[in-house]
Amino acid sequence: MYRIPILQMGSALLVTIQVDMEDQTALLLQDDLANKIEATGADGVLIDISALEIVDSFVGRMLASISGIASVLDATTVVVGMQPAVAITLVELGLSLDGVKTALNVRRGMQLLQAARSGDHLDEH
Secondary structure, three states: OOOOOEEEEOOEEEEEOOOOOOHHHHHHHHHHHHHHHHHHOOOEEEEEOOOOOOOOHHHHHHHHHHHHHHHHOOOEEEEEOOOHHHHHHHHHOOOOOOOOEEEOOHHHHHHHHHHHHHOOOOOOO
8 A cells, every 4th residue: 555755844744645546545644644743743734736637525525634633633734736627626526625725836835834833824825
């Protein structure tokens, strides 16, 4: 079974998804991230999905679930690099990804995480 690497950058965790995620991979990522947040005390999670061309309803729900779990563990989640086709698919599936912050790229995502740490509010676009 394929494990998606989770890298630590300061007080944030970086996940770069380079393969189309199967259900088991998504479930494993959810567990691995929860354990890594707890082990490191990370206060932010940046998930780069720029390589994903397809996101089905299960993976969309998993992104929302990961964000919810991270929030309970006192970490902010930002999903970056969503391709337009993926965004359209999520909307067509009726998945609003409640609670998931998004940014166009990693730079903007890191700015959102820094703003969350300092209590500032940035536009999430």
